[in-house]
Amino acid sequence: MKTRILVVEDEHDTLELMAEVFLNKGYRVDKASNGIEALRSVKVNEPDIILTDILMPGMDGMELLRNLAKEYPHIPVIMITAYGTIDNAVEAMKLGAKDYITKPLRFEELTSKVERITQLSSLIKENEFLLNKLQQKYDFTNIIGKTSKIKDLLELVRDVAATNATALIRGESGTGKELIANAIHYNSQRMKRPFIKVNCAVLAESLLESELFGHVKGAFTGAIKDKVGRFELANGGTLFLDEIGDISLKMQSQLLRVLQVGEFERVGGTETLKVDVRIIAATNKNLEEAMERGEFRQDLFYRLNVIPITVPPLRERREDIQYLVSHFIEKFNKIYGKNIREITPKAMAILKNYDYPGNIRELENLIERIVVLNRVDVIDLENLPSIVPASSAENGKINLDGGLTQAVEEYERKLILMALEENGYNKVQTAKALKINRSTFNSKLKKYSIN
Structure with missing residues (x-):
């Protein structure tokens, strides 16, 4: 026009x-x-x-x-x-x-x-x-789930987005920590300013220092011109430091200074630069244990952990799996031109029963493979065996990391799911098969979030 x-x-x-x-x-x-x-x-x-x-x-x-x-x-x-x-x-x-x-x-x-x-x-x-478009992509409605843990998480993220406070996002790999960081930035007052991301685990210390703070020409071999660092690029906006638990003690000291006074020098430079940057950090490591071992500075931890945000693993919010599965099926239907309409209750039970050590990222990859490899419009059990790993209950292994009580509860939950599947998801027949009364059976369904 x-x-x-x-x-x-x-x-x-x-x-x-x-x-x-x-x-x-x-x-x-x-x-x-x-x-x-x-x-x-x-x-x-x-x-x-x-x-x-x-x-x-x-x-x-x-x-x-x-x-x-x-x-x-x-x-x-x-x-x-x-x-x-x-x-x-x-x-x-x-x-x-x-x-x-x-x-x-x-x-x-x-x-x-x-x-x-x-x-x-x-x-x-x-x-x-x-x-x-970014605000729509990272709107709070795109954090999918209806369990109380996700509702509480969303409420916290909304509160954090309304402030300029530093936040530390913690959770296992694949739980969606970066998605949370995006949601905070694109729903904050800094949304129109830069959102710069750095993965601290993939760069050597010397490269990470230059990446974060920049360098001047001649600072080291190969520095043929001045380079602007990520802190300068993020000025006025947000800097997302992913895998913060992997940086060295030297880098921790430099980062602490920026958090305290908002100042730094480029590598090889003498001019002190001042920036206004909000820090959001993320890690899948236990920083408390790292502090005890002397691998992570206590003062830096307290500077980062102003607002602690914990993203639960998928195995602790199993009832959200059905909503995530529907979301990913719809997503990959569009990408690959497929028309998968639904997934049967038995197939869904298998998907919900798996522990997903890779969390949402693993589930997303799994659904993508299911969509790509199947030409049916309804996913049933026969579409899963070669893709979904056997559960720990089925292969005889029990996870004892959480102690005896947790292991017993995990085994009981999987046993109930298997009994439901064998009895066509009829609660009366399943309770009889397990030789427990209806009241006890219903209380266990509620306890283990089995819908």
């Missing part, structure tokens, strides 16, 4: 000439001879950019600018001024004008300014569109 420009000028010949110039450049042009006519025109056909003289009868350019700033602050305005009224142009810039040009007009300069501002406005609109 062609860019619409409103030209406001009280001198008729100049107005017509400017209109002709922009029409020949491919713009749609509206004309007005004073501020009052301009406001009427804006209400009927809102322009993409306004070019207005300052000195005009009736409502002059300055008064027009004040009205536009109140009602249409998003429309960029270029002021036209005579040499003797440069002070007015400066005042107009303070009121929100994007630029000004002096008379006598040089049309090449004028069209260049209009094109530059038009391109900038287009980029701003594109950025706003992309930001809106």
